[in-house]
Amino acid sequence: MTLNQHIVLETENKIRIDKLLSNLVSESRSQVQSWITNELVLVNGEIIKPNYKCQTADEIRWTIPEPEPLNIKPENIPLRIVYEDSDLLVVNKPKGMVVHPSAGHQNGTLVNALLYHCDDLSGINGVERPGIVHRIDKDTSGLLVVAKSDLAHTNLSEQMATKDIERKYEAVVHGVIEHETGLIDAPIGRDKNDRQKMGVVDSGKPAVTHFRVIRRFENFTHVECQLETGRTHQIRVHMKYIDFPIVGDPKYGRRKTLETNGQVLHAKSLGFKHPRTNEWLFFEEEAPAYFKELLSQMEKMY
Incomplete structure (x- = not known):
């Protein structure tokens, strides 16, 4: 206590x-x-x-009160491993999977699956988040890197802090963005009226998102977003801030939206220097089937 x-x-x-x-x-x-x-x-x-x-x-x-310790157990959950060596692995997380256990999600997380897959995850983030260098939201699919050694974890965290890790996402947003590219530079912090949300606030931490239009539809736009910083819910908050919220986003999106079971957001590519060899590694994964199907439906509708 x-x-x-x-x-x-x-x-x-x-x-x-x-x-x-x-x-x-x-x-x-x-x-x-x-x-x-x-x-x-x-x-x-x-x-x-x-x-x-x-x-x-x-x-x-x-x-x-002191939080109750989580009893994290390895679980035989299929993983889409894109790359793996003795220092790290890169996984393509499916939509609907939580990254690490918490009070409301003690089972079925990426960490549960990782503990079953390998014994040698870094311990820098403690027993609840072993190996987790960065996160993506439950209903966001795509690439993230996991550290298997403390050396890799420290190095990758430093690359994250110095903005040397390249992360690109793709999303479908409400509205038609007229310009081809844009930059959103707006600080992000806790929403003063709802502590469960993040928002653009003067007292927030610096946050920068670059975006470019991939394709326009009648009422929607398919965009690519590149993170310069990595704040919680950054892309979701920033796209709402410029009035082009992500389709299906239950927290920051519009009430009238398409049925997607969560935000249409995919971490499509990831690039970084290998923490031991300094070699530049780059990975890219296509959007999941539901994302492609949505684009196909929009093309037929409009």
């Missing part, structure tokens, strides 16, 4: 306790509400309800 304290500022007067605390600790309001329900949050030494409105100079004390 970790004990924390905060004195309510004048600017925070009359803000609901669950909203204020979720902003302070970067947790969802539902998570904070569960702490309050379990009497882990006190205001001026008193138990309160989630809808309590804070008053200036209130003393908030809260205890964050």
Whole structure:
């Protein structure tokens, strides 16, 4: 258990306790509400309800329970391995697969499959995310590199930080983009109104996305996006920011969209220097069948 304290500022007067605390600790309001329900949050030494409105100079004390350790088991899940050697492997993750276990997804993840496939994953990210250098969202398909040694993990992370890893995606977005190419330079951080979302905020971290049009349809555009940075949900947030949200995106997309079971986004190519040999490696994978079928349907419709 970790004990924390905060004195309510004048600017925070009359803000609901669950909203204020979720902003302070970067947790969802539902998570904070569960702490309050379990009497882990006190205001001026008193138990309160989630809808309590804070008053200036209130003393908030809260205890964050230690997370329950995950029991991650190897699972015999088929993997599409594009490349593998003693230092790393590159996989083509299918749509619908979570990258690493969490409280809501302890089984069926890429990490579960990797632990079954090989014993020698790097331990830099701990037992919950062995070998994971970068992630792609559950409903995003495509390429990612996994480190099998700590040397590879450290080197690949450095390449990521210095923007030396090349990552390109393709997506279908709502609307018709008139210009051929574009650059989105807008900082990304937690959405102040919804801690489950990311958004373009002044206090966010720098984020840059390049895009080019592959093909236009009557109401949609097929685009290629290249990441210069790697913020959470970056492409999804940036395309929404310029009012061309990704088709099927349940978090950032439009309510009226096509039935796709998640965002139409595919990590199509990945390039980096091999951490041991310094050789440039480049991999490219075609979009999955559902993506191609969608494009085919759009071509017939429009």
